[in-house]
Amino acid sequence: MQFVPYVVNGIALGLSVALIALALALIWRTVGMIDFGLGAVYLAAAYAAYFAKGVLGLPYPAAAVVGLLAGPVASVLIYLIIYRFFLQKGASLFVLVLVALSVFTAAQHGLGATVTAQKFYLIDDIVPGFSFLGTRLNIVQIAKMLVSLIALAGLAWFCLSTKAGQCVLAVADNPSLAQALGVDTNRARMWTFGVAGLIVAAAAVPEATESGVDPYLASNPIFLGLAAIIIGGLGRFRNPVLGGLLLGLAFHLAVWAFSSQWQEVVAYSLVLLALIVRPQGLFGGMSVARERA
Amino acid sequence: MTYLVDVLTLTAILIVATHGYMIIKGLGGMLHLGHAVFYGLGAYGAAILSTRVLPTGLFPISLIGAAIVAAIGGLIVGWPALRNRGRYFMIVTFSIQLIFVTFVINLAVTGGPDGITSIPGLSLGPWQPTSRESLPLGFVTLTYSQLKLAVMIGFAVGSFFLCRYIIGSAYGRLVRAAREDEVVVEAHGRSAILVKLSAFVLGAAITGLAGGLFAHHFNYVGPTQFELDATMLFLVMLIVGGQYSLVGATLGPILVVLMLEALRYLLESILGVPAELTAHLRQLFFVLTLIAILSVRSNGLVPERRPRHDKQGTPVLEYGQGSPRMVDPTVDVASAKVIAGEFGTGKPAREEKLPAVLTCSGLQKRFDGVQAVADASLELVAGKIIVVIGPNGAGKTSLFNILSGITDCDAGSATLKGESIIGLSPERIARMGLARTFQEVRTxxxxxxxxxxxxxxxxxxxxxxxxxxxxxxxxxxxxxxxxxxxxxxxxxxxxxxxxxxxxxxLSYAQRKMLSLARISAFEPDVMLLDEPTSGVDPRRLDIFLQHIRSFAKDDNKAICLIEHNMSVVKDLADWVVFMDEGRTLAAGAPDDIIGDRVLMRMYLGHRERKGA
Structure with missing residues (x-):
């Protein structure tokens, strides 16, 4: 069996997992919670793009922009309406995770109950493809990788070169110190959720374009994103990216080595292995100082 | 009628599973997010045992098997997860939840995506009833499903009393103590990890039993029954009722099932919602209930029940009902009697040539570039009070942490009653006779x-x-x-x-007093008291000092305390050790050390520099 296609597909998956992992890591470090609610954000972006294209009849590029914008809007709204209340109450990590998981489940089943669990496609035409290192890739798959790379670069630019990004980083580094120095925590959190929502949307819209939308679209990406954080650690922002790539490769090489039915087992076993061998993440520094009780 | 019996049977099974969750999450405080795994392990265990391994008619054996399978699962998950101080417990259990379903779908022994069908019902020996069987019992005739309901309710009641016995026992108290503060449990001679692990395995076994009951009730198990949704269901049941209360964990499933059935009736019979949507709406309802409960009353309907312990013949203040006068902290502490004789005049310990109970020398510890302890030596003698003084950051508490085994050390030696304690676990050192209190009280x-x-x-x-x-x-x-x-x-x-x-x-002073009472109840030979009087009202300081003196003089303990108040030092110390920058620089009679101008300038100088 050909080896290279699996590597290419693994990297493609890894990049998109890395985006979700970064969004999770950003929120984990800044707000101190594991935000499964990003699954709801993922669904919001995917369905917004679908509605813009399929129901409103907008051209695809416009629909994609609608999807990308829906991500941050949904993320910030979830923060403002739900999370902020619990965060201000000083809720425990367990409660926050339950709330976030509930938001995700509510989004899934809310969609299932209103638009049915049917699968819808954004584009019906057969898209042109190219051969690349013996791998057949269509234009959507190539665009997906490009969007992931652009989003990663954009996140780096935001964090390092904008004032809002610096504030987010300051809060991520030491929330109480940042607060003492006059950084508005609430504003920093809104930026965090907004940016996280945008990069999740950057993963969601291409995925929805490639394989259509249904209410269960978000489960795998979110859980893989969490797995990537565990494998990579979140001491530095490159760690989730490395974790995501490693996981994406493992996911596809598992198919190459065993069969497709074992790919999830391999991926999550990697997680368990990482937890047992190096609980601070393979690339070091999972010192979650702000971990809640 | 059949439908009602069916719902009630399932409720009874869910109650048993929620009891298991309560032991893990409520009693043990473990952030467990994969409860459906244990339920599933039990169900699959019973299904495989009763369809492939055991001959028919051994329903109780397959239930025991179910509990054992789940307990083994709990052991495998719990050991590595708890070893990391439970920090990643939630992530591990969540990952296990995700892996479990994938495994079950892909393995042959679990029947793959189709699951396992035709699991026998409640058959016992030659009695192998079919679902239409009816059982004449004197003047009533029970159908099979009614009998099954009675059996399941019996299990739920049995599980309630079993859990109540365990929660109310000394073991249950220890699990709760480990939930509140693991380090302090270890400082009192018990391994917090073992305590938590045993509670985890116990909870898993109870849940596995419920899973086994489910398999025999439903006669079918399949992978979709044990997904994340099922864990969410258990969570809602646990949290609605009250995770810290067994009564709550029993009421929770009943309430949730009631709500779900009411919702089903509303959706299907009144609103006429198509069947394929009701499942989604039910799930939606669930999670919205969960968010609502968490935001309004995150501890659920029923609060934790703390066992009362009364003394025979003495009227005891009923908490919450007593007169406010009794709760006034100024009354109690000052009126306490101290059983204390005459106090020693503070001869240096070494002159008496008593054998040292605890000795340490040359201890070193480095934390990421900071030399917390550079060269610490100490000698403690029974019946004597040694006071360690020194500026903030001198390494006094770090020294206590090393001696009590909470942090390891890089070099040096320490012996307790002649045996080396370097590298031993905190609980081991505590059992050998060394106990400590903590600066931040930690009751x-x-x-x-x-x-x-x-x-x-x-x-x-x-x-x-x-x-x-x-x-x-x-x-x-x-x-x-x-x-x-x-x-x-x-x-x-x-x-x-x-x-x-x-x-x-309790008030701060009362908690400080309680921590002295607690260390005395542990009856160690060596007591390390970390600032036992800091923050105590000066008017009540005396009573604390009398107690500490009494530890040495009446109980003949070897006492070492860290103290900043010089009048306390003068008052208590038989011997004073001066520490700075991780080194024990000087030791001597209190007057010699406190009177030494060089040492005092070092002590105060640091404070001035720090204050500036």
Whole structure:
């Protein structure tokens, strides 16, 4: 069996997992919670793009922009309406995770109950493809990788070169110190959720374009994103990216080595292995100082 | 009617599973997110045992098998997860939840995506009823499903009383103490990881039993029954009722099933919603209920029940009902009697040539570039009080942490009663006779004052889960005796009227006093007291000093304390050790050390520099 296609597909998956992992890591470090609610954000972006294209009849590029914008809007709204209340109450990590998981489940089943669990496609035409290192890739798959790379670069630019990004980083580094120095925590959190929502949307819209939308679209990406954080650690922002790539490769090489039915087992076993061998993440520094009780 | 019986049967099974969750999450405080895994392990265990391994008619054996399979699962998940101080517990259990379903779908032994069908019902020996079988019992005739309901309710009731016995025992108290503060449990001679792991395995076994009941009730198990959704269902049931209460964990499933059935009726019969949507709407309803409960009352409907321990013949203040006068912290502490004789005049310990109980020398510890302890030596003698003084950051608490095994050290030696304690676990060192208090008090907050004393005691046969069942009478007798002695301890420290008050409701001074009472209940040979009087009202300082003196003079303990108040040092110390920058620089009689201008300038100089 050909080896290279699996590597290419693994990297493609890894990049998109890395985006979700970064969004999770950003929120984990800044707000101190594991935000499964990003699954709801993922669904919001995917369905917004679908509605813009399929129901409103907008051209695809416009629909994609609608999807990308829906991500941050949904993320910030979830923060403002739900999370902020619990965060201000000083809720425990367990409660926050339950709330976030509930938001995700509510989004899934809310969609299932209103638009049915049917699968819808954004584009019906057969898209042109190219051969690349013996791998057949269509234009959507190539665009997906490009969007992931652009989003990663954009996140780096935001964090390092904008004032809002610096504030987010300051809060991520030491929330109480940042607060003492006059950084508005609430504003920093809104930026965090907004940016996280945008990069999740950057993963969601291409995925929805490639394989259509249904209410269960978000489960795998979110859980893989969490797995990537565990494998990579979140001491530095490159760690989730490395974790995501490693996981994406493992996911596809598992198919190459065993069969497709074992790919999830391999991926999550990697997680368990990482937890047992190096609980601070393979690339070091999972010192979650702000971990809640 | 059949439908109602079916719903009730399932409710009884869910109650058993929620009891298991309550033991893990409520009693043990473990952030467990994969409960459906244990339920599934039990269900699959029973299904495989009864369809492929055992001959038919061995329903009880397959249930035991189900519990064992789940317990083994709990052991495998719990050991590595808890070893990391439970920090990643939630992530591990969540990952296990995700892996479990994938495994079950892909393995042949679990029947793949189709699951396992035609699992026998409640058959016992030659009696192998079909679902249409009816059983004449005197003047009533029970159908098979009614009989099954009765059996399941029997299991739910049995599980309730089993859990109640365990929660109310010395073991249950220890699990709660470990939930509140693991480090303090280890400082009192018990391995917090083992305590938590045993509670986890116990909870898993109970849940596995429920899973086995489910398999025999439903006659089919399949992968979709044990997904994340099922864990969410258990969570809602646990949290609605109250995760810290067994009654809550029993009411939760009943309430949730009631709500779901009401919703089903509303959707199907009144609103006429198509069937394929009701499942989604039910799930939606669930999670919205969960968010609502968490935002309004995150501890659920029923709060934790703290066992009361009364002393025979003495009126005890009922917490929450007593007159406010009694809760006034100024009354109790000052009125406490101290059993103390005459106090020594503070001869240096070394002149008496007594054998040292604890010695250490050349201890070193480095934290990421900071040399916390550079060269610390100490010698403690029974009946003497050694006071360690020194500026903030001198390494005094780090020294205590090394001696009590909470942090390891890089170099040096330490012996307790002639045996080396370097590299031993905190619980081992504590059992050898060294106990400590903490600067930040650290009582077990969710436990009452008397429970704080009881949980710290050494001889508790009931703290061992096995003893609870093999020697119940011994456990009961030891517990009654323990309560008696705990009251004696509380009386000695003037805390008896607060015996049944949660220690989080005590005043700061009372909690400090309680931590002295707790260390004395543990009966160590060496006591390391980390700033036992800091923050105590000067008017009540005297009573604290009398107690500490009494530890040395009456109980003949070797005492070492860290202290900043120089008048306390002068008052208490037989011998003073001066520490700075991780080194024990000088030791001598209190007057010699405090009178030494060089040392005092070092001490105060640091403070000035720090203050500037």
């Amino acid at each position: 077990w907050k969710g436990l009452t004052a008397i429970e704080n004393i009881l949980a710290a005691r050494r001889d508790q046969p009931g703290a061992n889960l096995v003893n609870l069942f093999t020697q119940p009478r011994l456990c009961r007798r030891a517990e009654a005796e323990g309560v008696e002695r705990a009251y004696a301890v509380l009386e000695r420290f003037g805390l008896q009227q607060f015996a049944n008050m949660p220690s989080s409701d």
